Amino acid sequence: MTKTGAERPDAHRPSEMLxxxxxxxxRAVVSVPDGWLGELLVRIEQEPTMQLVRATHEEEALAIACxxxxxxxxxxxxxxxxxxxxMGAGMVSLAQRYQFxxxxxVSYRGAPEDPVFYHIPKGRATEPVFTGLGLAHTRSDRYxxxxxxxxxxxxxxxxxxxxxxxxxxxxxxxx
Amino acid sequence: xxxxxxxxRADYYKALAATLPPEALVVTCLGNASYxxxxxxHAPENFYFEDAMGLALxxxxxxxxxxxxxxVIAVEGDGALLMHMGALVTIGAxxxxxxxxxxxxxxxxxxxxxxxxxxxxxxxxxLARASGIARAENLAKPEALxxxxxxxxxxxxxxFLVLATEPDIEVVHPPVALDPIMTKQRFMAAIGAPRYIPxxxxxxxxxxx
Numbered sequence: 227m228t229k230t231g232a233e234r235p236d237a238h239r240p241s242e243m244l245x246x247x248x249x250x251x252x253r254a255v256v257s258v259p260d261g262w263l264g265e266l267l268v269r270i271e272q273e274p275t276m277q278l279v280r281a282t283h284e285e286e287a288l289a290i291a292c293x294x295x296x297x298x299x300x301x302x303x304x305x306x307x308x309x310x311x312x313m314g315a316g317m318v319s320l321a322q323r324y325q326f327x328x329x330x331x332v333s334y335r336g337a338p339e340d341p342v343f344y345h346i347p348k349g350r351a352t353e354p355v356f357t358g359l360g361l362a363h364t365r366s367d368r369y370x371x372x373x374x375x376x377x378x379x380x381x382x383x384x385x386x387x388x389x390x391x392x393x394x395x396x397x398x399x400x401x
Numbered sequence: 402x403x404x405x406x407x408x409x410r411a412d413y414y415k416a417l418a419a420t421l422p423p424e425a426l427v428v429t430c431l432g433n434a435s436y437x438x439x440x441x442x443h444a445p446e447n448f449y450f451e452d453a454m455g456l457a458l459x460x461x462x463x464x465x466x467x468x469x470x471x472x473v474i475a476v477e478g479d480g481a482l483l484m485h486m487g488a489l490v491t492i493g494a495x496x497x498x499x500x501x502x503x504x505x506x507x508x509x510x511x512x513x514x515x516x517x518x519x520x521x522x523x524x525x526x527x528l529a530r531a532s533g534i535a536r537a538e539n540l541a542k543p544e545a546l547x548x549x550x551x552x553x554x555x556x557x558x559x560x561f562l563v564l565a566t567e568p569d570i571e572v573v574h575p576p577v578a579l580d581p582i583m584t585k586q587r588f589m590a591a592i593g594a595p596r597y598i599p600x601x602x603x604x605x606x607x608x609x610x
Contacts, residue, residue, distance in 0.1 A: 250606065250610075251606055251607055251610030254463075254466065254467070256463070277466065279462075279463070279466065279491070279495060280491070280494065281459070281487075281488075281491050282487030282488070282490055282491055283485065283487050285456070285485070286456070286459045286485055286487055286488050286491060287459075288456075289453070289456035289457075289459035289460045289463070289488075290459045290460065290462055290463040290466075290491070291463060292460050292463060293428075293459065293460035293461060293462060293463020293464040293465075293466070293467065294463035294464070294466055294467045295463075295467075296448065296460070296463070296464055296467070296585065296588065296589065296594070297463065297464045297465075297466070297467025297468040297592070297594065298467060298468070298589065298592065298593075298594030298595050298607075299466075299467040300607050300610065301463075315453070316453055316456055319452040319453040320450075320452075320453035320456055320460070323451075323452070323453075323581050324581045324582065324584070324585045325581075325582055325585065326585075327597070381605055384597045384599070384605055385599060385605070
């Protein structure tokens, strides 16, 4: 039997990503914009159960997210990979030092499937720098539904008491 | 007795401790900002930074968003603010009425030995107002801080008070361990933050969610 689009768990990956955040009780998202994340951020802003805080810089966004989590609200950080490259000090001396569980959804610009060539240097540096920072991370798997991958990343962050970055592709977040 | 040009951090802290609103949550930046506050008014509702320079204000913003019914008071230094001035713009945009920022303006990087700032004379209150924080003022006396704290119960936005002080170069030895994990756990327990309930094989949630 052929499944209809509505029955397939990955019928629309960005919708499933947002629905998973809602189901898991995420009430706040802190972000710095990125071309891939843009539409998802608009949808989050329109979502009455979630608050979107827009920051000017990713290290600042990380600290805001730590503060929201400190206040007892489950929080996700949505940034581009370049932003993680520039938030290193806050990552190690605040988020990791104080063991804040934070779900990070990070657009993986400059990966081979990204057609925008000037992102390549950032893509090349991403995983080595994440490893150097001790930032637990994984790439999303395009052949599996995205919802369970978001849930696993969120669970890792909580169980490990640490930030965890899920590196997402364009199809994961673009409407 | 030596007469200093400005009050000391301790003078302002004593005024703050005497007028601290009930239920207040206090975030202090690195160095003496944390050490001295721990010496004068240690409480579970204090969140002490030990490093992460420039991130006390954005963390306090997040805390104020998550705990809108409790006053959040953040103590930041002028050098630290210059490292993340963008945070003022973000705070101006969100403008939570329960957030009060006390900016210690001593003109130097006190925690690293007293090196001059890039611009020690910058009008930080004017900078805050330009960033969207209408309630921003320069204060020169601890009594003025006390009066502000007593009057700050009902506001329509965040408050940013710049406190002119002498540099406190001598390191204060805090009377309690400022262990970061202990600080966080004690703080979250004190405010009744929901705990994470693990579920074997994944899928855990925050309590009550």
